[in-house]
Amino acid sequence: MKIAVVGGGPGGYVAAIRAAQLGASVTLVEKQHLGGTCLNIGCIPTKCLLHSAELLADIKEQGKAIGVEASDVRINFPQVIQHKNEVSKKLTSGIASLLKANKIKKIDGEAYFLGAKKMSVLKNDGTEEPLDADAYILATGSANSVPPIPGIKDNPNCIDSTGALSLKELPKSMVVIGGGVIGLELACAYAAFGTKVTVVEAMDHMLPMLDGDLTKIGVAHMKKMGIEFYLECPVQSVAANPAGAEVVCKSKDNQTIRFVAEKVLVAVGRHANTDSLRLDAGGIKHEKGRILVNEKMETSVPGIYAIGDCVKGYAHLAHTASAMGEVAAENIMGLSAAYDERTNPTCVYMEPEAASVGLTEEQAKARGIDYTVGKFPMSANGKALILNGGEGLVKIIAGKQYGEVLGMHIIGPRATDLIAEGALAISVEATLDELISTIHSHPTVTETMREAALDAEGRAIHMVSRR
DSSP, rough: OOEEEEESSHHHHHHHHHHHHOOOOOEEEEEOOTHHHHHSSSSSHHHHHEEEEEEEEIIITTTGGGGGOSSOOOOOHHHHHHHHHHHHHHHHHHHHHHHEEEEOOEEEEEEEEETTTTTEEEETSSOOEEEOOSEEEEEEOOOEEEOOTTTTTTTTTTEEEHHTTTTTSSOOOEEOOOOOOHHHHHHHHHHHHHHEEEESSSSSSOTTOHHHHHHHHHHHHHHHOOOOEEEEEOOEEEEEETTEEEEEEEOSSSOEEEEEEEEEOOOEEEOOOGGGGGGHHTTEETTTTOOOOTOOBBBBSTTTEGGGGGGGSSSOHOOOOHHHHHHHHHHHEEETOOOOOHHHHHHEOOSEEEEEEEOOHHHHHHHHOOOEEEEEEEEGGHHHHHSSSOOEEEHHHEEEETOOOEEEESSSHHHHHHHHHHHHHHHTOOOOHHHHHHHHOOOTHHHHHHHHHHHHOOOOOSSOOOO
C-alpha cells in the first residue's frame, strides 16, 4: 500500500509514522518545516516564552516569601527567543530522524490536485514530481486570519502570533486584538516580561471554550498582572502613530476609544490552509476551504483522508490532529478506527494554566441534562499552596442518576497535565465513585480531583461541604 501524506505538522508526521508502522510505503510532502505550526511558530515556541515568563514571575513575586532572594532579576529577551529557537530545532530534528527510521520518503514542496485522486508536487527547487499513491492524507493545517480592518495590513507594527514569537526587542506596550487562546497566552507572557498589555475583544466574554468558573479565575489573575480588558469593544481601524500604532475601537456605549502601543498583536483566529491544494480539481467537498470528513477522517472521495486544522467542525489543536492522523492511517491500512471528540482536552497556557474536557456546566444546562457539580479549591490543597499559593479550582460535571463523569475543568498549577485523568474518565465512562475509590498520592495536585468528586456527592474531606 502506497500512502502520500501532504503536510508534516503534528497531524501529518504522526499519520506517516503510523502508516509506516502498519507496513505502508509512505511519502510525506512538506513545503517548509517539519513539525508545522505547532513546533515552529505555535505551541512549543509559545510555551517556551511562557516558561521564561513564569520563572521570572515566580522569582519576583514568590521568591522572597519562600526564602529565595535574588537581586537585579530581569529579562534577557534575545536569550528568551534563542532558547525558543533551540527547543524548536531539537524537536524538528527529532521528527526528521523518526521519518528516516521509519523509511518515510520526504519531498520538499507543495502538493496539489490535478484531478480525481491525482496529485503533483511543485518542489522547492522549481521542478514537478507526480505524487502517485493508493491513498492520500491531507494535513495542511491552518494559518493566521487577518480581519478586514482598515490599516492592519499597512502597518508593520501589526503582527500575528508568528511575529510575536520572533520580535528582536521587548516592546514597552502591546494591544492584543482578540480574547481567545492565542491572544491571551501571549498577553500573559509579555505582561510578565514587563510589557503594558491591553486586550480588546468584540464579544462580551473571553475563552468561550472554557467553563465560566475557570474563565473568571483566569481573567482575575490576568488583571492582577496588569493586563487591561475591554469587552464588547470591536476594532474599527488601525492608524499610524509615531509610537507604533493607534487602535481605534467602538465601546459598547458607542463611544470611540483609542489605544496607542508599540505593537498590535492580531489574534482573531485561524483559517484552513487549503488554497494551494486545489480541492475543487480533486473533487473534494469543502466549505470555504474547510474539508468535510466523516468519523474515519475520509473525505467525499474514497481513499482521500483529511486531518487536523484543515477539516471542518473540530478544534484547532495539535493533539487533535495527531489523534486524527492515527485514525486515518489505521483505516487506510484495514483497521477500524474512529475519532472521538468527547475525550479531546482543551488546554490554555495562561497564568494560571487551565484545561477542560467534556461538557462545561453551560453546555450541560443548555442540553437539558440532569447533572451534579463537584468543586474543590486549590487553596485547600497542600501541593498547590506550595506551587502557586493555592490559586485555582477543580470542577467536575457528572450525571445526576448514575454519577458518570461528563466533564472536568481545572485551573491552577499543572492543570494541563492533570486533565488527562478527566479525559480517561470520560473515555471509560467512569463514575464519581470510581474516581473516589482510586487512591491519589499525597502531596500532589491530583488530590483535588478526588476531592471534587467527593464534593459532588456532598462528602468532601478537606473542605466544608456545600451541601
